[in-house]
Amino acid sequence: MASTHQRTAGPSTVTANPDTIPWTTMAVVLAALFMAVLDSFIVVVAGPAIEVDLRASAGDVQWILAGYQLSYAVFIITATRLADLYGRKRIFLLGVALFTLASIACALSPDAGGLIAARVAQGLGAALMVPQVFAYVTVLVPAARRHSVYGVLGVVMGLATIGGQLVGGLLIGADLFGSGWRLVFWVNVPIGLALFLLALRHVPRTGPAATRGLDLPGVVVLSAALFLLVLPLIQGQEAGWPRWVWACFAGSAVAFGLFVAVERRLERRGGDPLVPLTLFRQRSFSLGLVLVLALYALIYSYYLALSVTMQQGLGLSALGAGLVHAPAAAAFFVFSLVASRTVPRYGRRVLEIGSVVLAAGYLATGLLLVSGPRITPLLVIPTLVLQSVGGGLVITPALNTVLSRVEPESAGVASGVLSTAQQCGGALGVAVVGAVFFGSFHPAAAAEGRVAAAGHAFAVASFAVFAIAVLAGVVVLLLPKAPSARP
Numbered sequence: 001m002a003s004t005h006q007r008t009a010g011p012s013t014v015t016a017n018p019d020t021i022p023w024t025t026m027a028v029v030l031a032a033l034f035m036a037v038l039d040s041f042i043v044v045v046a047g048p049a050i051e052v053d054l055r056a057s058a059g060d061v062q063w064i065l066a067g068y069q070l071s072y073a074v075f076i077i078t079a080t081r082l083a084d085l086y087g088r089k090r091i092f093l094l095g096v097a098l099f100t101l102a103s104i105a106c107a108l109s110p111d112a113g114g115l116i117a118a119r120v121a122q123g124l125g126a127a128l129m130v131p132q133v134f135a136y137v138t139v140l141v142p143a144a145r146r147h148s149v150y151g152v153l154g155v156v157m158g159l160a161t162i163g164g165q166l167v168g169g170l171l172i173g174a175d176l177f178g179s180g181w182r183l184v185f186w187v188n189v190p191i192g193l194a195l196f197l198l199a200l201r202h203v204p205r206t207g208p209a210a211t212r213g214l215d216l217p218g219v220v221v222l223s224a225a226l227f228l229l230v231l232p233l234i235q236g237q238e239a240g241w242p243r244w245v246w247a248c249f250a251g252s253a254v255a256f257g258l259f260v261a262v263e264r265r266l267e268r269r270g271g272d273p274l275v276p277l278t279l280f281r282q283r284s285f286s287l288g289l290v291l292v293l294a295l296y297a298l299i300y301s302y303y304l305a306l307s308v309t310m311q312q313g314l315g316l317s318a319l320g321a322g323l324v325h326a327p328a329a330a331a332f333f334v335f336s337l338v339a340s341r342t343v344p345r346y347g348r349r350v351l352e353i354g355s356v357v358l359a360a361g362y363l364a365t366g367l368l369l370v371s372g373p374r375i376t377p378l379l380v381i382p383t384l385v386l387q388s389v390g391g392g393l394v395i396t397p398a399l400n401t402v403l404s405r406v407e408p409e410s411a412g413v414a415s416g417v418l419s420t421a422q423q424c425g426g427a428l429g430v431a432v433v434g435a436v437f438f439g440s441f442h443p444a445a446a447a448e449g450r451v452a453a454a455g456h457a458f459a460v461a462s463f464a465v466f467a468i469a470v471l472a473g474v475v476v477l478l479l480p481k482a483p484s485a486r487p
Helices: 023-053 058-086 088-108 112-140 143-174 180-186 188-202 216-239 243-268 277-281 283-313 318-324 326-346 348-370 377-403 408-440 447-478
Strands: 006-009 012-015
Touching: 023 058, 023 088, 023 112, 023 143, 023 180, 023 188, 023 283, 023 318, 058 088, 058 112, 058 216, 058 408, 088 112, 088 180, 088 188, 112 143, 112 377, 112 408, 143 180, 143 283, 143 318, 143 326, 143 377, 180 188, 216 243, 216 408, 243 277, 277 283, 277 408, 283 318, 283 377, 283 408, 283 447, 318 326, 318 377, 326 348, 326 377, 348 377, 348 447, 377 408, 377 447, 408 447
Parallel strands: none
Antiparallel strands: 006 012
């Protein structure tokens, strides 16, 4: 595995300047990260158009959204080990190629079944790409400069998250060549081709790690545990929380316990476990994962609730719903940059302020809506901006909190665990907050009744997400006080 001072770029070995950030490489891998995260959200705004065009059921649309997330979450950690075995560049290129080909399959899908299958393949491509991004940051960027790259990384992920529905709305509204919703997938194709060619030239080979091989028992048990956890989170609310959902949760708990036992036994025998359990002994890593779970739970769920409120409640088009996000996306971008510059100096204090502002934004939205005014885009945009101010200050440095103290040799698996936490947090948030939101959303046939129902449901969802934001704030207070950047 490459160190922070040496990397292999093509046939020759290049010595990296320990004070220089390889921004060209970072730009390529961060663009791939943006594309992968964007596709978790861009389809949300396209859901109604897909349902009409493909004559899909509500369950089909749910799986079009969830198939990507499920395969993404289940395969991430295994993909990190494949990168350790066969080299990060090779696996990254494979991920870009699979993601691009799957995007073509999505755009050409004649029916809901084909689109679901293509989305699952797309999720596998994302799982191969995304962990390599975090690993390259840890391996190639000098420790003293890493906070700057994590700041940009946080901005990229945040903009993809918050801007996903805006981009989706713009693309669907453009309706180029009569493509409609299919353009949200076609747009990945030229980007994917460009990234593949740029990665061939500018992404270095780090070489296989000195591992004994793939921990197959660990792969099987962890994949089963994640599948049994994520599947009911995604499908439970839609299915009405039947008994099989709770059986899956119980099976997941057993499988996770078995996974820990398998990894401990392998460590005692001197083997190479899929996930070194020593990682979780680092306070910043373990608490940071909990923080990431909470943050992505509230982000995923809230923007799903907002999209449904704007389109099904207020009757906005996909473009109109997407434009509601524009001011919040701008605020997130600005305050993510602020966080990247202030965290190295003030450390945890920036996250504390951000968590308070974030929670205040959700609370303000809920209180505003229950106080009587009829919900309109102009009514909620100011509180959405307030949420994004807080999110920019806490979400961006949260990623650095998880990975900043991880040693380069553990970068791959640590980034895989982080990416898994993001996906599982998103699924958990959609399951919990989604149940609260849809359980409160009872639209009447008349337009005025739909608006009132949407306002009530969105207020309830805002209070639920406020509770998650408070939990995130508590976790922030438990983090180490030292600045996030490693000395």
